[in-house]
Amino acid sequence: MDLDITKKLIKPADTKIVLLVMDGLGGIPDSSTNLTELESAYTPNLDNLASKSICGLQQPVATGITPGSGPGHLALFGYNPIEFQVGRGVLAAYGIGFDLQDKDVAARGNFCTVDDNGVVIDRRAGRISTEKNKELCQLIRDNINIPGIEVFVETVKEHRFLLVLRGEDLSGELYDTDPQEIGKPPLPPRVSSSNAEKTREVVEEFLRQVREILREQHPANMVLLRGFSMKPGWPTMEDVFGLKSAAIAAYPMYKGLAKLIGMDILPTGETISEEFKTLEEHWNKYDFFYLHVKKTDSSGEDGDFNRKKMIIEEVDQYIPRLLDLKPDVIIVTGDHSTPSELKAHSWHPVPVLLWSKHCRPDNVKHFGERECINGALGPRFPAVELLPLALANAGRLEKFGA
Amino acid sequence: MDLDITKKLIKPADTKIVLLVMDGLGGIPDSSTNLTELESAYTPNLDNLASKSICGLQQPVATGITPGSGPGHLALFGYNPIEFQVGRGVLAAYGIGFDLQDKDVAARGNFCTVDDNGVVIDRRAGRISTEKNKELCQLIRDNINIPGIEVFVETVKEHRFLLVLRGEDLSGELYDTDPQEIGKPPLPPRVSSSNAEKTREVVEEFLRQVREILREQHPANMVLLRGFSMKPGWPTMEDVFGLKSAAIAAYPMYKGLAKLIGMDILPTGETISEEFKTLEEHWNKYDFFYLHVKKTDSSGEDGDFNRKKMIIEEVDQYIPRLLDLKPDVIIVTGDHSTPSELKAHSWHPVPVLLWSKHCRPDNVKHFGERECINGALGPRFPAVELLPLALANAGRLEKFGA
Numbered sequence: 001m002d003l004d005i006t007k008k009l010i011k012p013a014d015t016k017i018v019l020l021v022m023d024g025l026g027g028i029p030d031s032s033t034n035l036t037e038l039e040s041a042y043t044p045n046l047d048n049l050a051s052k053s054i055c056g057l058q059q060p061v062a063t064g065i066t067p068g069s070g071p072g073h074l075a076l077f078g079y080n081p082i083e084f085q086v087g088r089g090v091l092a093a094y095g096i097g098f099d100l101q102d103k104d105v106a107a108r109g110n111f112c113t114v115d116d117n118g119v120v121i122d123r124r125a126g127r128i129s130t131e132k133n134k135e136l137c138q139l140i141r142d143n144i145n146i147p148g149i150e151v152f153v154e155t156v157k158e159h160r161f162l163l164v165l166r167g168e169d170l171s172g173e174l175y176d177t178d179p180q181e182i183g184k185p186p187l188p189p190r191v192s193s194s195n196a197e198k199t200r201e202v203v204e205e206f207l208r209q210v211r212e213i214l215r216e217q218h219p220a221n222m223v224l225l226r227g228f229s230m231k232p233g234w235p236t237m238e239d240v241f242g243l244k245s246a247a248i249a250a251y252p253m254y255k256g257l258a259k260l261i262g263m264d265i266l267p268t269g270e271t272i273s274e275e276f277k278t279l280e281e282h283w284n285k286y287d288f289f290y291l292h293v294k295k296t297d298s299s300g301e302d303g304d305f306n307r308k309k310m311i312i313e314e315v316d317q318y319i320p321r322l323l324d325l326k327p328d329v330i331i332v333t334g335d336h337s338t339p340s341e342l343k344a345h346s347w348h349p350v351p352v353l354l355w356s357k358h359c360r361p362d363n364v365k366h367f368g369e370r371e372c373i374n375g376a377l378g379p380r381f382p383a384v385e386l387l388p389l390a391l392a393n394a395g396r397l398e399k400f401g402a
Numbered sequence: 403m404d405l406d407i408t409k410k411l412i413k414p415a416d417t418k419i420v421l422l423v424m425d426g427l428g429g430i431p432d433s434s435t436n437l438t439e440l441e442s443a444y445t446p447n448l449d450n451l452a453s454k455s456i457c458g459l460q461q462p463v464a465t466g467i468t469p470g471s472g473p474g475h476l477a478l479f480g481y482n483p484i485e486f487q488v489g490r491g492v493l494a495a496y497g498i499g500f501d502l503q504d505k506d507v508a509a510r511g512n513f514c515t516v517d518d519n520g521v522v523i524d525r526r527a528g529r530i531s532t533e534k535n536k537e538l539c540q541l542i543r544d545n546i547n548i549p550g551i552e553v554f555v556e557t558v559k560e561h562r563f564l565l566v567l568r569g570e571d572l573s574g575e576l577y578d579t580d581p582q583e584i585g586k587p588p589l590p591p592r593v594s595s596s597n598a599e600k601t602r603e604v605v606e607e608f609l610r611q612v613r614e615i616l617r618e619q620h621p622a623n624m625v626l627l628r629g630f631s632m633k634p635g636w637p638t639m640e641d642v643f644g645l646k647s648a649a650i651a652a653y654p655m656y657k658g659l660a661k662l663i664g665m666d667i668l669p670t671g672e673t674i675s676e677e678f679k680t681l682e683e684h685w686n687k688y689d690f691f692y693l694h695v696k697k698t699d700s701s702g703e704d705g706d707f708n709r710k711k712m713i714i715e716e717v718d719q720y721i722p723r724l725l726d727l728k729p730d731v732i733i734v735t736g737d738h739s740t741p742s743e744l745k746a747h748s749w750h751p752v753p754v755l756l757w758s759k760h761c762r763p764d765n766v767k768h769f770g771e772r773e774c775i776n777g778a779l780g781p782r783f784p785a786v787e788l789l790p791l792a793l794a795n796a797g798r799l800e801k802f803g804a
Contacts, residue, residue, distance in 0.1 A: 028762045036762075057778075061802050062407070064790035068803035081803065082407065088804045227804070341760070345801055347794040348762050349778075373764055379458075379780045 006078075006388050006397070010242040015328035015394040017243070017288045018279075019076060022315055023069070024297030025334025026057075026350040026369060028341050030305055037296075037305055037340060038351060039368035041312040045319035046332065046367040050353045053330075055364040056377025057349035058386065060336055066347045069297075072335030073257050077290070078241060078387030079234070086260065087172060087229020092162045094256020096154055100231050105170045105199060107228045109153075109161040110178065111136060111220035118185045118222075123178065124159040125220040136220055137161055143213045146205050163206070163225060171196035171230070174203060178224035186224055199228075236262025237288065241391060246285070248278045249292035258290060276318045283325050300338030308340055329393045330355045331386055332367070349380055356393035408480075408790050408799070412644040417730035417796040419645070419690045420681075421478060424717055425471070426699030426740025428459075428752040428771060432707055439698075439707055439742060440753060441770035443714040447721035448734065448769040452755045455732075457766035458779025459751035460788065462738055468749045474737030475659050479692070480643060480789030481636070488662065489574055489631015494564045496658020498556060502633050507572045507601060509630045511555075511563040512580065513538060513622035520587045520624075525580065526561040527622040538622055539563055545615045548607050565627060567608075573598035573632070576605060580626035588626055601630075638664025639690060643793060648687070650680045651694035660692060678720045685727050699747075702740030710742055731792045732757045734769070735785075751782055758795035 027036035060067040060075040061082065070091050071081030089106030100106060111133065113122035128136075133155045140153045152164035173193035177186045189203040203225065214221045237245040239262070247258030248268050255265045264286070268278040275291055282289075293315055299307035322330065333352035336345050351372045353364075362376035373379045391397045429438035462469040462477040463484065472493050473483030491508030502508060513535065515524035530538075535557045542555045554566035575595035579588045591605040605627065616623045639647040641664070648668050649660030657667045666688070670680040677693055684691075695717055701709035724732065735754035738747050753774045755766075764778035775781045793799050 028760055062790070063784075063787040064792075064794035064799060065407070065411070066794065066799065066801045068801050071803040085803065091804045339760070339762075346760075347791070347799070369762060370765055373778050374776055379764075379778050380783070 005400070006391070007240055009398040009400060010391070011396060011398050012242060013395045015287070015396060016283075017329040017390045017394050018322060018327045018331070019288070019290045019390075020293070020315075020322070020330065020332045021073070021076060021290065022293045022296040022312065022332070022334050024300045024336060024338025024345065025312075026337025026339070026346070026348050027300065027308070028339040028346075028348065030341070036369050037300070037308040038312055039370065041309045041316070043312060043316040043367060045316045046353075047365065049319060049330070049332070049355055050367040051365045052361050053353040053355040053364075054359050054362050054377055055351070055353045055367065055372045055375030056381045057369065057372050057379045058333060058352045058377065058381040058383040059349050060383040063380065064347050066345050067336040068345065069253060069335055070257060072383075073254065075383035076333065076335060076386060077237065077261055078384060079261065080384050084232070084234060086232060086257070088227025089162075089172065089229040090231060091253065091256070092156060092227065093164060094259070095253040096156055096162060097252035097255070098152070098154060098162060098164060100164065101166065102231055103166065103168070103170060105165045105172050105228060105230055107163045107225045109163045110224045110226075111159045111161070112186075112222050112224050113219040114185070114222040120179060120182050120184060120186060120222070120224070122219060123182060123224065127158050128220050130155060130157050132220065133158065133161060136214065136217060139217075140210060140213055144206065144209055146202055146209075149202055151206065159220070161223075165199070165202055165206075167202070170199045170202070172228045174199060174228040176224075176226040177207070178226050186222065189225075232260065234261055238262055241288075241387060242396065243288040244286050245288040245290065246282060247290045247292070248275050249290070249294075250275065251292070251294050254292045254294075263290065272314055272318060276321055280321070280325065296334065297338045300340050301343055303340050303343040305340040328356060328395075329390045331390055333386070350383075352377060352381065352386065354386065354389060354393065359393055407802070408793070409642055411800040411802060412793070413798060413800050414644060415797045417689070417798065418685075419731040419792045419796050420724060420729045420733070421690070421692045421792075422695070422717075422724070422732065422734045423475070423478060423692065424695045424698040424714065424734070424736050426702045426738060426747065427714075427736025428739025428741070428748070428750050429702065429710070430741040430743050430748075430750065432743070438771050439702070439710040440714055441772065443711045443718070445714060445718040445769060447718045448755075449767065451721060451725075451732070451734070451757055452769040453767045454763050455755040455757040455766075456761050456764055456779055457753070457755045457769065457774045457777030458783045459771065459774050459781045460735060460754045460779065460783040460785040461751050462785045465782065466749050468747050469738040470747070471655060471737055472659060475656065477785035478735065478737060478788060479639065479663055480786060481663065482786050486634070486636060488634060488659070490629025491564070491574065491631040492633060493655065493658070494558060494629070495566060496661075497655040498558055498564060499654035499657070500554070500556060500564060500566065502566065503568065504633055505568065505570070505572060507567045507574050507630060507632055509565045509627045511565045512626045512628075513561045513563070514588075514624050514626050515621040516587070516624040522581060522584050522586060522588060522624070522626070524621060525584060525626065529560050530622050532557060532559050534622065535560065535563060538616065538619060541619075542612060542615055546608065546611055548604055548611075551604055553608065561622070563625075565608075567601070567604055569604070572601045572604070574630045576601060576630040578626075578628040579609070580628050588624065591627075634662065636663055640664055643789060644798065645690040646688050647690040647692065648684060649692045649694070650677050651692070652677065653694070653696050656694045656696075665692065674716055674720060678723055682723070682727065698736065699740045702742050703745055705742050705745040707742035730758060730797075731795045733788055733792055735788070752785075754779060754783065754788065756788065756791060756795065761795055
């Protein structure tokens with residue numbers, strides 16, 4: 001879907017769209033029951049909604065491609081994730097709620113172990129504790145000194161941290177220093193574009209000082225850096241789709257993503273109940289609401305089939321409250337599949353339903369992977385086309401041509 | 403599917419993929435039974451495999467397009483057949499097992515009949531016998547003499563032969579000399595690119611001499627040339643997909659195609675049994691195996707519904723031996739449809755199944771055209787996306803984005 005075509009057809013309307021994302025929703029069948037998490041969940045409200053909706057399975061990026069959370073969400077927001085690629089450093093910053101500025105360069109860091117010759121012998125420093133990580137970040141902050149550059153070193157989790165460099169004329173166009181395997185020294189910082197030379201020098205100096213600072217901190221006696229990047233200057237949801245948009249998400253990463261495309265971030269709590277309460281409280285103020293449920297993904301990543309199923313059942317109970325708000329369009333889907341069996345994101349297409357008063361419902365009666373195959377959206381619907389379809393159902397697109 | 407994106411996500415894995423191609427697999431229903439060849443075949447093993455697989459119908463090139471064997475196979479190998487076009491001369495060379503060198507120019511030739519004014523009155527010279535063709539090729543070989551150029555004239559079948567020109571600075575960028583209709587003289591050789599001028603002169607001289615050599619050989623007293631082309635310099639399966647690949651095929655054309663993308667060609671016999679034996683013998687040496695069954699197509703081309711059905715049944719009996727090898731991913735499909743009713747390749751989408759332990763099976767229980775419509779791959783799956791999907795199922799693709 002070409003954003004430019006949609007953009008030209010946008011017309012204003014007093015209608016509201018809700019995108020409910022159950023992160024990692026899709027699954028694969030459990031070997032004993034031959035049912036997926038969603039198929040085995042008791043979801044009378046979602047089933048009822050599905051029976052009035054058009055259903056299908058959507059592909060966030062492309063056939064066979066396992067999406068990260070960034071690309072998976074961008075596709076749902078109507079942004080082609082191959083065209084709109086966000087750097088890993090930037091995502092890491094958003095992941096911990098770091099307020100990245102326009103000129104900042106961000107990178108993901110790992111504490112690692114090097115031997116006396118500087119050769120990496122453990123790329124994760126034995127997965128040190130988050131507590132230890134905090135100590136080490138503090139140690140670096142207390143001792144680092146690069147003239148003209150403000151350096152932020154922030155704990156993420158275990159061996160992972162965030163590096164942000166703030167100063168003039170910095171660039172994200174540097175290659176990773178992580179050699180990706182043990183038995184080799186960290187790679188020196190190298191530019192992928194000549195205008196990053198100053199940044200390269202700054203990173204080189206940072207690494208020189210860090211090596212000194214961490215010298216006695218075995219096993220976490222060095223760092224590896226990846227995913228240098230800066231905030232991209234993307235068009236907003238309002239620019240492109242004419243939607244005043246709000247994000248309701250408990251986790252920093254998703255708030256950060258939403259902020260990248262100009263959504264307002266509504267303060268909310270950690271529970272699904274608090275998120276729906278936030279939705280209700282702000283109902284009159286926006287055209288588009290993105291509501292994110294994280295725990296379907298985290299339970300899938302943990303391999304906990306039953307917990308994932310129960311979280312889906314919990315979400316199901318809030319569907320009547322959503323309907324009470326009388327939205328014009330509802331989309332329920334995930335940003336990718338996270339089968340408990342695989343304990344990871346996967347390439348499998350994601351169940352999706354789109355409801356509106358005028359959607360022309362198909363024959364799907366239950367919201368589940370196998371039933372959705374034969375829905376009106378088909379078994380491989382490009383996720384990036386969901387938002388334009390929502391706009392159409394919301395009466396927000398003009399006719400194309402005469 | 404953009405090869406560049408897939409290429410960036412390739413990761414190594416100790417997994418094996420088997421692509422079993424029943425050439426011309428798809429059919430249309432017989433008027434008496436209303437069943438296709440595949441639907442009427444007794445295929446308990448394929449049905450059992452289908453019930454654990456994702457199924458669908460795939461389109462090798464595009465809707466409504468009848469694929470030749472070249473494009474049909476290239477799509478299955480993950481190469482977009484519209485982007486990767488192989489010249490007809492090159493295909494003809496592979497079709498007879500001619501060992502084409504990098505600088506050779508190949509063209510398909512027809513013996514034809516011209517009248518006293520040089521006007522074509524039969525484009526196929528009355529379909530002379532293959533024996534006669536061999537005599538004439540020998541006659542040309544014995545008498546042709548173009549300084550600096552080695553000329554190969556090789557019998558294909560009936561009125562068809564292969565011309566290969568070997569020398570320095572040759573180019574395939576010439577138009578056909580076949581006027582495509584009777585009542586006109588052969589077209590003179592013309593360049594489609596200025597760097598083919600030398601080749602044009604060589605072909606002009608070749609045609610001048612051939613006309614003399616064949617003067618008394620009515621009805622085969624002239625030749626028409628088509629599909630001038632050279633070996634393309636394509637990336638290999640190992641380059642693009644990280645797969646050490648082998649082809650098991652009895653017919654020269656398919657070995658030639660496989661060689662174009664860097665597959666090893668395993669020596670094998672003419673029977674399906676010998677082909678599976680070859681697969682077993684080389685099982686440990688490759689990541690990807692392409693196994694080609696020719697006779698489904700040739701029986702379809704002969705209009706022999708029953709023989710095509712029996713060959714499908716024969717292949718079915720080898721499925722347990724395939725499963726015994728414990729491959730990680732199996733694809734069973736054809737390179738195009740060849741309905742016996744039409745006695746020719748056709749545009750109809752081709753039944754396909756893809757099995758892996760984690761494929762998320764759909765509801766298809768029998769491997770047949772009409773059941774596959776409702777499979778998870780859908781009724782018009784782009785064939786070129788099968789290989790990326792196989793890679794995903796084989797654990798050979800990284801996540802896209804964070």
